[in-house]
Amino acid sequence: MLLEVRDLHVEFRTRDGVAKAVNGVTYSVDEGETLAVLGESGSGKSVTAQAVMGILDTPPGRITSGEILFQGEDLLKYKEEERRKVRGAKMAMIFQDALSSLNPVLSVGAQLGEMFTVHRGMSRKDARAKAIELMDRVRIPGAAARVGDYPHQFSGGMRQRIMIAMALALEPALIIADEPTTALDVTVQAQVMDLLAELQRELSMGLILITHDLGVVADVADRIAVMYAGRIVESAPVHDIYKAPAHPYTKGLLESIPRLDQKGQELYAIKGLPPNLMNIPPGCAFNPRCPFAQDICRAEVPPLAEVDEDRRSACFFWRETLDAAASSGGPRA
Numbered sequence: 001m002l003l004e005v006r007d008l009h010v011e012f013r014t015r016d017g018v019a020k021a022v023n024g025v026t027y028s029v030d031e032g033e034t035l036a037v038l039g040e041s042g043s044g045k046s047v048t049a050q051a052v053m054g055i056l057d058t059p060p061g062r063i064t065s066g067e068i069l070f071q072g073e074d075l076l077k078y079k080e081e082e083r084r085k086v087r088g089a090k091m092a093m094i095f096q097d098a099l100s101s102l103n104p105v106l107s108v109g110a111q112l113g114e115m116f117t118v119h120r121g122m123s124r125k126d127a128r129a130k131a132i133e134l135m136d137r138v139r140i141p142g143a144a145a146r147v148g149d150y151p152h153q154f155s156g157g158m159r160q161r162i163m164i165a166m167a168l169a170l171e172p173a174l175i176i177a178d179e180p181t182t183a184l185d186v187t188v189q190a191q192v193m194d195l196l197a198e199l200q201r202e203l204s205m206g207l208i209l210i211t212h213d214l215g216v217v218a219d220v221a222d223r224i225a226v227m228y229a230g231r232i233v234e235s236a237p238v239h240d241i242y243k244a245p246a247h248p249y250t251k252g253l254l255e256s257i258p259r260l261d262q263k264g265q266e267l268y269a270i271k272g273l274p275p276n277l278m279n280i281p282p283g284c285a286f287n288p289r290c291p292f293a294q295d296i297c298r299a300e301v302p303p304l305a306e307v308d309e310d311r312r313s314a315c316f317f318w319r320e321t322l323d324a325a326a327s328s329g330g331p332r333a
């Protein structure tokens, strides 16, 4: 296994109180596999990713327990210097907003080249050639002519390609893409996503794709992990989840996909609000919004239990949920 996150807990100590952002996340990614991470805003997707990358905002953030096994070694036992070596060379992250991730006063060629001069000890000339090669690889038209341009001289989509190029430069084993296309126009979104998926396959990297876009997930992911209130509530191969979700929250997410054949119809949104992370409800955190909730759901936290081969659900009523999805005519994707 390339990456295994085990029972990870992260909290933020702020003036207003302690926000329990990550409350026992367990997920894994194999070599060459794409894991999509889904969940409403605030569910802990990014914080988990930052903990894996070692870029958590500390303080106020703090990992209170858990393990992050990467290629078999627990990164949480590494010193910061060792951690830095892993970052970039073995795992890299792609963010939503390239403009704030790239250095505005350095040409993109210089930034890409730096990966090779700093990490690989290359000469500036060779690094520049590498930069152009990478820009070609992410299909930036006229790469050789544009290597001296600055980030602001590129369109949003092209900038996102440059960030992908930065992430790929040292051919890491794992890429984490945190809503990599959310800030782009819809047509450009698809192009950038296709490119990322293609490079992932070519280089056989593990990819964690954090996204809102269930359409994208169906196309590119192998497995899905659904997060709610800092926990994984369901994880399974993509087609299993689309066929019939085994958690009521997943079911709600899938039902909120707009259907092309029902234009104008009200979008189904999950009722109620996400929990306050400073005061998460006892039992299953989703229980106040859950149509399946019973007394046990208010009293006990359901474990993320294996319900089928390679499939886990943290719901006492996963079977009922599966049956309900099957009898309502199946999925909408």
Ligand SMILES: Nc1ncnc2c1ncn2[C@@H]1O[C@H](COP(=O)(O)OP(=O)(O)O)[C@@H](O)[C@H]1O
Residues within 6 Å of the ligand: 012, 014, 019, 021, 039, 040, 041, 042, 043, 044, 045, 046, 047, 048, 057, 060, 061, 277
């Ligand atoms: N820098 C921070 N300071 C304080 N709290 C934070 C910080 N970053 C994240 N959090 C807390 O963690 C929660 C989860 O954040 P995040 O992982 O970014 O959610 P998402 O699933 O949308 O990516 C936030 O709702 C917030 O309560």
Ligand SMILES: [Mg+2]
Residues within 6 Å of the ligand: 045, 046, 047, 178
């Ligand atoms: Mg986020």
